[in-house]
Amino acid sequence: MTEELISSIQPGHFDSTLAAEIQNIPSKISFKIGEVAEILNVKTHVLRYW
Numbered sequence: 001m002t003e004e005l006i007s008s009i010q011p012g013h014f015d016s017t018l019a020a021e022i023q024n025i026p027s028k029i030s031f032k033i034g035e036v037a038e039i040l041n042v043k044t045h046v047l048r049y050w
Contacts, residue, residue, distance in 0.1 A: 025039055033047055033048070
């Protein structure tokens with residue numbers, strides 16, 4: 001899954017910090033909203049509103 005995500009990013013929009021962050025995302029089929037909020041460093045209400 002991580003390889004697919006990395007390969008879908010267009011050239012010029014990718015840096016080493018993004019690669020490190022992508023590697024830290026667990027390989028799961030689904031996530032709870034709290035888990036996603038923690039990964040993205042936002043509050044859950046931001047995700048609910050979006």
